[in-house]
Structure formats: C-alpha cells, structure tokens
Amino acid sequence: MEFGTIEREIHIDASPEVVFDVVSNPEHLREWWPDEAEFPAVPGGTGRIGFGDCSQGGTWVQFTVVDAVPPRLFSFRWTHEEGESAARGNSNLVVFELTPAGTGTLLRMTESGFRERGWDEAKVAARYAEHASGWDFYLPRLPAYAAKVGAGGRA
Secondary structure, eight states: OOOSEEEEEEEESSOHHHHHHHHHOHHHHHHHSOSEEEOOSSTTOEEEEEESOGGGTOEEEEEEEEEEETTTEEEEEEOOOTTSOOOBTTBEEEEEEEEEETTEEEEEEEEEOSGGGOOOHHHHHHHHHHHHHHHHHHGGGHHHHHHHHHTTOOO
16 A cells, blocks of 8 residues: 555535635634644744643644645645754645535645655554544534535534
8 A cells, every 4th residue: 555645535515715714724623623723824824733632631733834825725734843844854745725616615635745754664654544544534524614604604
C-alpha cells in the first residue's frame, strides 16, 4: 500500500462560499473537526488546533495557513513541531479544493507529506492510518453543518 497522499471527495449541499467559510474559519472548524482552533485564515497565518480538552491532557497541533483563495481553495500545513516554521519535510499539507456542483459544492481534500518527513516505513504507515481514519470520522460531519450554516443557522 502507498502511504503518500490521503484523498477524499464529498458533496455538500451548500454554496462554495459557505463551504469555504466552514473549512477556513476557526469558529466553524470547531463545529466539525478540532475542539479548539486559533489561527488567522490568511496565507502565512500561524496558530494551532486542539483535540480533546487541552487543559486536561488534550493535544495542541501547530497550524499554518498556506493558501486562502475564496471560494475555491484553502490549504494549510500542520503537525510540525512547536517553534518550527511549517515547511515541506517537517509538516503535512492539507488542501481543500471547492468546485460548484449543481446547487452545492464538491469538496476534494488531500493530505500529503507523510513520506517527506524522513520517518521509517512503520511510522509512515502508522501516521497515514491515523490520519486516514481521522478524516473518515471528521469529514462526514462537515456536510450537515455546512448545510445548516448555508440555511442561516448554526449546528
């Protein structure tokens, strides 16, 4: 099995503008992905996202925005060590590409960078599996939330 890139596609019953906001705005991200999110949604913006209660042993993960091109593209690097600037070789790259599809949006998510980290094969496979299962859990939460936001509500 190749562990280079995770790819997922999902249709969302909301406009690309709404979906872009839901995948790029920390306030919305907290509703479907991490428990905490603190970053400016502009290219070069740095911050962090948190999983679990970070005051009770949860995990903070470093986060750097690469591109923000409303309503088509949002990308970021994450999982780099605290104090390091995100770059190829020390972080993974996640790209959300948004394409109009009828009255909704086709979201294509890719995450790459596992092989570029310099890890041995076992660690590459373990991290890839961990992230693939994470996306399989979190991405299905996005359509219902985005549809509610698009309808003028909150989840």
